[in-house]
Amino acid sequence: MALVRKIIAQSTVDGPGNRTAIFLQGCNIRCAYCHNPETQAMQDAEAKEMSVAEVMTEVRKGIPFIRGITVSGGECMLQAEFLTKLFQAVKALAEEVHHPLTCLIDSNGTVPFARHPQLMEVCDGVMLDVKAWDSETYHLLTQARNDEVVKENLAWLLQHHLLTEVRIVCLPKRVDVEVILQNIAKIFDSIGEKAPARLLRFRPHGVIGELANHPMPSDEQMAEYAALAASLGLTATVK
Amino acid sequence: MADIYSIVTSQKLSYEQKVVALAHAAEDTLSVLPMPERTRFYFDKGVICNLNEGNAPYRPRYIMPDYEKAVKQGVKFLELDPPQDFDELLTFLQVLYRHVPSITTYPVFLGDLDKLIEPFIKDLSDEEVKRKLRNFFIYLDRTITDSFCHANLGPEATRAGRLILDVDRELEQAVPNLTLKYDPAITPDDFAEQAIYTSLCVANPAICNDVLNAKTYDRYGISSCYNILPIAGGSYTLTRLVLPRLAEMTKDKEEFLTKLLPEAMKCMADYMSARIRFIVEKSGFFESHFLAKERFVERDRFVAMFGLVGLAEAANHFAPEGKKYGSDAEADEIAEQIMDAITAFVDAYECPYCEIANHRLLLHAQVGIDTDYGITSGIRIPVGDEPESIYDHLRHSSRFHRYIPTGCSDILPFDITGKQNPAAVLDIVKGAFSLGQKYIAFYASDSDLVRITGYLVKRSEIEKWNKGQAVLQNTTQLGAPTYASAHLANRKVRGV
Ligand code: SF4
Numbered sequence: 001m002a003l004v005r006k007i008i009a010q011s012t013v014d015g016p017g018n019r020t021a022i023f024l025q026g027c028n029i030r031c032a033y034c035h036n037p038e039t040q041a042m043q044d045a046e047a048k049e050m051s052v053a054e055v056m057t058e059v060r061k062g063i064p065f066i067r068g069i070t071v072s073g074g075e076c077m078l079q080a081e082f083l084t085k086l087f088q089a090v091k092a093l094a095e096e097v098h099h100p101l102t103c104l105i106d107s108n109g110t111v112p113f114a115r116h117p118q119l120m121e122v123c124d125g126v127m128l129d130v131k132a133w134d135s136e137t138y139h140l141l142t143q144a145r146n147d148e149v150v151k152e153n154l155a156w157l158l159q160h161h162l163l164t165e166v167r168i169v170c171l172p173k174r175v176d177v178e179v180i181l182q183n184i185a186k187i188f189d190s191i192g193e194k195a196p197a198r199l200l201r202f203r204p205h206g207v208i209g210e211l212a213n214h215p216m217p218s219d220e221q222m223a224e225y226a227a228l229a230a231s232l233g234l235t236a237t238v239k
Numbered sequence: 240m241a242d243i244y245s246i247v248t249s250q251k252l253s254y255e256q257k258v259v260a261l262a263h264a265a266e267d268t269l270s271v272l273p274m275p276e277r278t279r280f281y282f283d284k285g286v287i288c289n290l291n292e293g294n295a296p297y298r299p300r301y302i303m304p305d306y307e308k309a310v311k312q313g314v315k316f317l318e319l320d321p322p323q324d325f326d327e328l329l330t331f332l333q334v335l336y337r338h339v340p341s342i343t344t345y346p347v348f349l350g351d352l353d354k355l356i357e358p359f360i361k362d363l364s365d366e367e368v369k370r371k372l373r374n375f376f377i378y379l380d381r382t383i384t385d386s387f388c389h390a391n392l393g394p395e396a397t398r399a400g401r402l403i404l405d406v407d408r409e410l411e412q413a414v415p416n417l418t419l420k421y422d423p424a425i426t427p428d429d430f431a432e433q434a435i436y437t438s439l440c441v442a443n444p445a446i447c448n449d450v451l452n453a454k455t456y457d458r459y460g461i462s463s464c465y466n467i468l469p470i471a472g473g474s475y476t477l478t479r480l481v482l483p484r485l486a487e488m489t490k491d492k493e494e495f496l497t498k499l500l501p502e503a504m505k506c507m508a509d510y511m512s513a514r515i516r517f518i519v520e521k522s523g524f525f526e527s528h529f530l531a532k533e534r535f536v537e538r539d540r541f542v543a544m545f546g547l548v549g550l551a552e553a554a555n556h557f558a559p560e561g562k563k564y565g566s567d568a569e570a571d572e573i574a575e576q577i578m579d580a581i582t583a584f585v586d587a588y589e590c591p592y593c594e595i596a597n598h599r600l601l602l603h604a605q606v607g608i609d610t611d612y613g614i615t616s617g618i619r620i621p622v623g624d625e626p627e628s629i630y631d632h633l634r635h636s637s638r639f640h641r642y643i644p645t646g647c648s649d650i651l652p653f654d655i656t657g658k659q660n661p662a663a664v665l666d667i668v669k670g671a672f673s674l675g676q677k678y679i680a681f682y683a684s685d686s687d688l689v690r691i692t693g694y695l696v697k698r699s700e701i702e703k704w705n706k707g708q709a710v711l712q713n714t715t716q717l718g719a720p721t722y723a724s725a726h727l728a729n730r731k732v733r734g735v
Contacts, residue, residue, distance in 0.1 A: 009628060012663035019663075065630050065670030067663075239659070 472540025
C-alpha cells in the first residue's frame with residue numbers, strides 16, 4: 001500500500017513523451033520554493049491509501065497512449081518497497097499488452113538508490129533534483145542536512161546509466177545555480193558519462209511562506225544560466 | 240431570379256465568388272436528373288442533401304490528378320514540358336492547379352507535395368528553397384481562395400517535407416491544408432514531432448493513419464475535408480444522409496432501421512447512381528478534358544462517396560433518456576446498429592462506373608455544412624458531450640472509424656503546453672492509430688487558425704466577416720456561422 005496524493009492520466013511534463021504521473025504523499029525535506037506543499041506531510045486527509053492493483057487499474061486506462069509512468073511526490077523514494085512492486089507490475093503489463101512501458105522516478109535524491117537494487121532493476125531512470133550544492137545553502141533552502149546523499153546518488157545513477165535528467169530550480173540568491181552546474185559538469189567529466197540538465201525557472205505558483213510572492217527570475221537570468229551550462233559542455237534546456 | 244439579383248448586387252461576395260455563384264445558379268435552372276417522388280420527399284425534408292453539387296454535374300466533384308505523372312510527362316494541352324529545375328516545377332504546378340476542376344472550382348488536391356519537390360531541390364540551400372516555397376504558398380493562398388484545398392506529406396521524412404513544414408509555420412495561412420501520412424514503421428519520430436509542433440502552432444498539418452488508409456486503394460491521397468480518394472481518380476459525387484432528420488420522422492428504432500432508413504438509402508443511392516451516369520455518359524468530361532485525355536485521371540479510378548452526418552444525434556434520439564453517444568454504452572450500441580445497417584446496404588448495392596470500389600458506394604463521414612444546426616459532423620461526438628478522458632474519446636472514435644473508408648476524422652484542440660512536448664502528443668497519436676483511429680487533427684487553443692469541420696479558418700477573418708466586410712477566403716463565409724452554430728469555441732480542450 002502507498003499513500004497516493006493524486007494520479008494524472010496524461011502528463012507531458014514528467015519525463016519524455018506522454019506518461020501517467022503518480023504523486024505520492026509525504027516528503028522528508030522542506031524546500032522553501034515547494035509548489036506542492038500539501039504533499040509534504042506524511043499523512044493528509046486528501047491522500048488515499050492505494051494498493052498496487054488499484055494504481056495499476058489507473059495505469060491500464062492509459063494503454064496504448066502512454067510511454068510509461070513517472071512516480072513523483074512528495075518524495076516517492078520514501079515508499080520504495082511500493083515502487084518496486086508497482087514497477088514490476090507495470091513491466092508485467094507491458095509484456096501482456098505488447099506495449100513497451102518505462103518507469104521513471106522523480107526524486108529529491110535524499111534516499112540512497114544503491115540500497116534498493118530490486119527497484120533499480122525495474123526502474124528505467126531517475127529525474128534527480130539538485131537543490132543546492134553548498135551544504136549551508138542546501139540547509140537554508142530545505143531545512144535538511146542530507147545533501148551528501150544527493151551527491152552520492154548523482155554519481156551512482158550516472159555510473160549505472162539511470163540518470164534521466166538533473167533538475168535545478170533556478171532561484172537567484174537562494175540557489176547556487178552556477179556552483180551546481182560547475183560541479184555536475186565536473187562529475188560528468190570524471191565519470192565520463194552525461195545526462196541532460198533541466199533549468200526550471202522558479203515560479204511562485206502554489207508556493208506558501210516567505211517565497212509566496214517572490215518574483216520569477218528574468219529571461220536574461222535564465223539565458224545566462226543556459227549559456228553557462230553550455231560553456232561547461234552540459235546539454236541544458238530551460239523551462 | 241431574386242437570388243441572381245442578390246448575387247449580382249452583393250457587397251459581401253468578392254468578384255470571383257459572384258462568378259461561381261452565378262454559374263451555380265445557371266446550372267440549377269436545368270433538371271436532368273430523375274427525381275422520383277420519394278426521393279424528392281427526402282430531399283425536401285433535408286434527409287438527403289447533395290451539398291450544393293448542382294443539378295447538372297459537368298465534372299466529378301473531387302479530382303485527384305496524378306501530378307507525379309504530369310511532372311514526368313509534361314502536359315500537352317497546357318503546352319507544358321516536363322520541368323527541369325525547381326523554378327520550372329513551381330510554375331508548372333501553379334499553371335496545372337489553375338486548370339484542375341472541382342466542385343469549388345478550385346483544386347481540392349495538390350498532390351504529394353514533398354515527393355514532387357524533393358528531386359528538384361538537391362542543389363539548393365534550405366534558405367533558397369524556403370524563399371521560393373514561401374512565394375509559392377502565398378500564391379496558392381491568395382489565388383485558391385478556398386481552404387478545401389489539400390496537399391499531402393509523408394510517410395517518409397524528406398528534406399522537402401521538413402522545409403514545407405517550416406514555411407507553413409512561418410506563414411500561418413489557411414491554404415494549403417496539409418496532411419501528413421503517418422506510419423510508425425516509416426515516419427521517424429522527429430519528423431512526426433515537427434509536424435505536430437507545426438500543427439500546434441498553425442493548426443496544420445493533420446495526421447492520417449497511413450497503415451489503415453493505404454489499404455483502401457493502391458494509391459491514395461487526402462483532399463478537401465479529409466477525403467481519402469484514389470490518386471489518378473477521385474470522387475464523382477458526395478451526397479449525404481442527414482441521420483437525425485430521418486430519425487425524427489420515425490416512431491421508434493424498429494421503424495427507423497427496417498423501413499425509413501433502407502428506403503432513404505435506396506433513394507440516395509439511386510440518385511447518386513444517376514449523377515454518376517450523367518457525368519460519365521452525358522457531360523463529356525472524360526472524353527474532352529485534358530486530365531482524362533492525357534490520362535492524369537482514369538475513369539475507372541473514380542468512386543462515389545455515400546456521406547453520413549449526425550450519427551450522434553440519431554443514436555441519442557433512440558437512446559434511453561439522458562444516455563449519450565460518446566459516453567454511454569446504450570447509445571453507442573444503437574449507433575453501431577445504425578452503422579451496421581448502413582454498411583449492409585452499401586455492401587449490397589451495386590452502383591455504375593465504380594470499378595476501383597468494386598462497384599460499391601463508399602461510406603464517408605461528412606463533416607457538416609454551415610446550416611446544420613444541432614447536427615454533429617459525421618460520426619463525431621457532439622461538442623460538449625466529449626468524454627472527460629481523451630483516451631476514452633479516442634477509443635470511441637477508433638470504434639466507429641472502422642466503418643468509414645473514404646474519410647473520417649477527429650479534431651482536438653490542445654492546450655498550448657502541448658507545444659513544449661510534441662513527443663507526448665505523438666504518443667497519443669500512435670496509441671489512437673494502433674486502435675484503429677484513421678485521422679486526427681489538432682490546433683492549439685490560442686491559435687488564430689482554427690479547424691472548423693475540417694477546413695481552416697482564421698478567427699480574425701471570422702470577425703471581419705461577422706462585421707459585414709468582404710473576405711478573401713470563401714471558407715470564412717462557411718466557417719463563421721458554423722463556428723458559432725456548432726459551438727466550436729466550446730470544444731473540449733485537451734491539456735497536455
Ligand atoms: S522535495 Fe519536492 S515535495 Fe519535497 S519539499 Fe522539496 S519541492 Fe516539495
